[in-house]
Amino acid sequence: MPEVIAPATRAAREPRHGVNTPALFATINAVKETPALAKFRFRATNRWISGTYSESRLETFTGAGGEHNHQTEFRYGADHPAVLVGEDRGPTPIEFLLHGLAACITAGVGNIAAARGVTLTSVESHVEGDIDLQGILGLSDRVRNGYERIRISVTIDGDAPPEKLRQIVEQSRARSAVFDVLTNGVPVDVSVNTR
């Protein structure tokens, strides 16, 4: 059992607040025995509609040795707001990074708490990202295009002392896929095709 998750206490072996903890442990052990199962590929397909508005579909992904479909086809729009000459038919693309960050840390908190025998009653996060649009508007070469800083504040409650609850959030941060990508960056290859 990896230390990320829990000592294998009796409490940790029971399902808790929506987490099927035994299945989680079984999955971790299966991946431990067959590391190739851990290779995943996620995908999105985006289509421009008009102006700054586009829509993405999140449907299929590869992982655990096979192809998978999400239960539902998830579709999301994104746009620029009126103050940036868009039509506000969706959030700005960069706001989705804030949602991804909060949701990733929260999902980890759910799993880790259950695995440590802690029943949560609430987890709420507020995320803020500061950006100076002089970058993307091409008005300054000293201003970066993206967020200058992101802050996330997590408020957690459950049947454990405050210090244990804090450690659960800290462990989730330390193992968050989105936190890693946002703080460390990732190589992105761009290719262009013309019809």
Place this chain on the structure above:
Amino acid sequence: MPEVIAPATRAAREPRHGVNTPALFATINAVKETPALAKFRFRATNRWISGTYSESRLETFTGAGGEHNHQTEFRYGADHPAVLVGEDRGPTPIEFLLHGLAACITAGVGNIAAARGVTLTSVESHVEGDIDLQGILGLSDRVRNGYERIRISVTIDGDAPPEKLRQIVEQSRARSAVFDVLTNGVPVDVSVNTR
């Protein structure tokens, strides 16, 4: 007029494929004169529901010297899929990064094409992110938590030669807020409160 957008040709001064080009130029000029207008702060509020499922609201943001509400309150769920012991009630948090990337580059393509006097007929993107879950499962310290690599393939069509269309995508990439954050990273501060 910043070179990012266009030479101020006659064609560039007309609205085009949903982009209000004159308003876009006016906004850029206003920010050029008053750089403080370019300071924006985007926000998300996330609430854990159960298991690995949570929901975010994207409602308000600060920018252009004021507070703004999106026209609609945008709500998004995120979850882990069944193969990762979630209930698949939403995409995984890290898939939202792929949507954000594609939507950001596409919005820029819409603006830049209009400003350069090019009318687009279609823009489609496919994005893939490769991730080895041994990282987040705590099974290997040599495997990072997040994506190892992201690829985006953009297919664009419009009333311009292929080379000009390619340059529009390249300019959008060069000024994309999400591309910058994903490739270069950003400082993220995490704070925890217990009730």
